[in-house]
Amino acid sequence: MxxxxxxxxxxxxxxxxxxxxxxxxxxxxxxxxxxxxxxxxxxxxxxxxxxxxxxxxxxxxxxxxxxxxxxxxxxxxxxxxxxxxxxxxxxxxxxxxxxxxxxxxxxxxxxxxxxxPGEREAELICEGVRQAVDLGQEHHLIMDIGGGSVEFIIANQATIFWKQSFEIGAQRLLDKFFPDPSGVFPAAAVEAEQQYFGTVLEPLLEAVRRYQPVSLVGASGSFDSLADMQLGELRTEANLSPSTELALSSFQESYRHLLSGNHEQRVAIPGILPMRADMLVVAAVLVDYVLGITEITRIRTSAYALKEGVLAEMLGL
Missing domain, CATH: 3.30.420.40 (ATPase, nucleotide binding domain)
Structure with missing residues (x-):
């Protein structure tokens, strides 16, 4: 015993x-x-x-x-x-x-x-993010780009005002818009992907107009990768700080860099996991789209998401 x-x-x-x-x-x-x-x-x-x-x-x-x-x-x-x-x-x-x-x-x-279900996933992600980022009183847009679904939540530290899960994750976007992973992601594909978001993310557009979030908090591997690109190094799980400030100029530069290269060149960028190189392109198009419709200029990453949300619930935080 x-x-x-x-x-x-x-x-x-x-x-x-x-x-x-x-x-x-x-x-x-x-x-x-x-x-x-x-x-x-x-x-x-x-x-x-x-x-x-x-x-x-x-x-x-x-x-x-x-x-x-x-x-x-x-x-x-x-x-x-x-x-x-x-x-x-x-x-x-x-x-x-x-x-x-x-x-x-x-x-x-x-x-x-x-x-x-997706709605529950969104709730738990929000709970996890709150452990990493103090949202205070203002409205923030939380975004988690998964492989299968993307969750959007508008919340402050105390309240979720709106949340929705969309089955438009990075693997689905790759399948839909990036049939040739060896090559460059053409401007036409970027255009098609953004038009697609314009249709499918109509509920997000309405929520953003209504709640006017002041910043974007990204909780997923894609955001960790964008922060790693800003640093120019790949951080291990243990080295990720709970939250990183991602400069808008850094995102824009990374986005241009990702779009201008082919697969080999993307894999060679410091801070990028090879398995995430192509997914990051379609994810960055989505981030760019969201920044466009919200006019948000402040981006932070959260290393905490779903599992930290589950833990926070267990602890009754």
Missing amino acids: HKPHAHRRVALIDMGTNTFHLLIVEMATTPGNKPLVLLRTKVGVRLGEGGISKGIIAPDAYARALHTLAGFKEEIELHQAQEVRATATSAMRVTKNGPDLVRDIFEQTGIQVNVI
């Missing part, structure tokens, strides 16, 4: 369409103490690659997901976490074989995956 731990350890898994995240924390024994982070890691699973636009998880992606969860399970056992909260989003939500993957993960690892 193991002696029970005095400290409760919790593992939080966020199974996104591009990236799977694992966060293991030790809950504080005294109220008001922040949980101690024991491990923060991520794996580029690319669950949506080759299938999300067809409504399936492709066999290779399915195998990568199971392999990654087996690895996560080892880390969870190594760190002796007693509780696991696993959340899955767009790719698992909309695919025909998503439920099969949930079952296989449970059978192979004992981890029960909770597939959540």
Whole structure:
């Protein structure tokens, strides 16, 4: 018999369409103490690659997901976490074989995956962002560009005024607008993508007019990459500060840089993960579109998102 731990350890898994995240924390024994982070890691699973636009998880992606969860399970056992909260989003939500993957993960690892709807995802992202950025009283637009879906939330530190999840994530945008990943992203493709946003993001346009957000807070890998490009170096998960100020001029320069190159040149830019190089192009077009309709000039990134939101709820923050 193991002696029970005095400290409760919790593992939080966020199974996104591009990236799977694992966060293991030790809950504080005294109220008001922040949980101690024991491990923060991520794996580029690319669950949506080759299938999300067809409504399936492709066999290779399915195998990568199971392999990654087996690895996560080892880390969870190594760190002796007693509780696991696993959340899955767009790719698992909309695919025909998503439920099969949930079952296989449970059978192979004992981890029960909770597939959540987009509205709930938006709420948890907002909660996570609030742990990284003090939103104060003003209205801010929070944006999380995933591989499968994009969440927009207009909120301050206390209230969510509006939120919506759109199934227009970076993998879907790549499939739709970037058929030749080896080459340059042509001006016509940028134009087509922006016109598409003009149609599909009508509700966002209305919300922005109504609530007039004063800044943009980006919570996702694409924003981390844009901040890394500003720094000129790729930061590890452990080195990401909770929030980074992203200068508008830096974003504009990165955007031009991303659009002007081909795949090889993009991969060579300091601060870019190779698997994110092409996705970053379609994501940057979306960021540019949002800046255009909001006329926002202040951009911050949040290293915290969904899993930190789950943790904040558990702690009753």
